[in-house]
Amino acid sequence: MAYPSDEVVITAVRAVAVRAPIETHVRTSFGIMRDRPAVFVEVEDDSGNRGLGEIWCNFPSVGAEHRARLVLETAGPLLQQLSPLPVGEVFARLMDKLHVLAIQSGEWGPLRQVCAGLDIACHDLAARRAGLPLYAYLDGQASGSVGAYASGIGPEAPAEVAARELARGHESFKLKVGFGMETDRRSLDAIRGAIGDRRLMIDANQGWNLDQAILHGRHFADYRLDWLEEPLRADRPLEEWRALSEAMPIAIAAGENMNAPAEFEAAIASRLFRFLQPDAAKWGGLSGCLAVARAARAAGLTYCPHYLGGGIGLLASAHLLAAAGGEGLLEIDTNPNPLRDNLIAGLMPLSGGRVTLSERPGIGLSGDLDGIVARAA
Template structure:
């Protein structure tokens, strides 16, 4: 069993949330909903000596959810973190998870609670690594180079956006499907014709189909050679349904962004149904939860590809998570316009032939430009 690296003790004095909303010209479509703007909830944890770290909470859906998550962080997580000194970020993660477990049940919000804990955990690890003067990828025992793919190619003219991302240095591309058989197959065929037989393509159905439709669509899409089919079924489908689909599908299956907790990830790894496991460090686990999961994924001979679709702080965290464990796999970078990604992640969004090299600066290695993002800051109303 791999253990998490040692870190200095931390005693948070201040825990803050910052809510941003950036307008976009074209809504982002998925099979289950539309994003009319790009939200981000950043977390800043400051220690008693003035050192600080940054994290990000997943907040894309529902569209009104960002402000709520910020209030939850400041009302539920902050008081616990400020109570005492923590020997390790994982100790804080475990305590927060345990103490907020009943609240999550009572409020009917286990996902929201997991997300606010995850964002706080990211910030604690960034703080700890800054205190040590180490980049997170090195602290985790990895190397700085990762391979990226451009995700979020929508069903409307995906070739145009893919061409733009190719010009920026991306060499692998993921198409959203789940918009009708003919439209999905035509879009994937167009991408294959655009890039030729050797370019890596992926598909993501965002939980769009039932088992029969998923098996049929997998056979249709397989003709164009994507390396995986992501979330073709609802994430809460039974293990038996996933096993049947895995046997029927000519395409390898991918999932994980909507799993929470060690038990669910262990079940997914052990089931044999998934070739690719994709934890989202802003939805559950941060680094304390997702780093051990990543190592178990690799030990189980599955591909580890962290999920991320949000602002730039969480994206860079996903990059460090992947870099920290190494092995073949990809880090997702959303293709759609998002000033909150671009302002916070900066030069890491320009890969060299698909590859990004993370910086040697301590922690996440970035400093969010809050002044540049000021026009997108919105109040969230917690006192």
């Protein structure tokens, strides 16, 4: 399917880092989030049209402010210099121009994330300008309904969280593991008891080596799991992923920490990853991730966007999944986050395990960046 070829002429770029305090910290196998950060960006074209984007900034804890400055001082001015350019080339063109800086600084991750957020914002602008919801702008035949799952469920109170999310309309759930066999089993027993036979996935957040992953995969098979996510470090060779796939019976999901087209191409060609999960706020933006999603689907794999941030990125991920089509599920974090919840209100109602997207132009949010920040807070 042809990608939209509209050009954007960006004349202004804004960015702001915001943080929301939380009472309960978010635990993973590699770190703890003690607040909820977000970097929101806004682009404006030569006709006054605006678009919103979001940049991944969860780790390290000081990362949000650094990424906002990268937008304002480096990537934003470059985007203006490159204009006009096709909306589908924003991420690739920015990263091409920043390649030497990324080598020199070693900051591949932050630069990719910043360019991804600007790519999202340019797509929101283009869709708003066209008067179309983003999913319809990307694919005129797409449906505005996508499957979803409750994510971010930790070992503290998995049964209680799952019961609450079940009442909210979720039918699929993902549990964080990697806290030791005893703790993980206790969590799995609790959540399986709460959700019955509904879909259940687990995420180890790169917490194991190959032997540990095989051991846990075999032990956890009885819990009827749809996938085991990132059991190994993302940069482990395909030979290790193949050994894991052959040694344990659970399907493997990965992709949020893959960082280049060649990595995704190799992952798809290997057919070791039943579920591919690029994060549009972390790599590729909408243009890069939609290409991966379509390639994954063509290979018979399932695209499920990874996402764990504020409301702008979640809305963009939902529209991206709708445009990609297929049986993938949208990741919706269950942990409190006003920077997400205050923005998505009314724009993606959940019922029966599915989200219905707004027909408003772009990702559905109106107003300028200052208004969005005030609404999120």
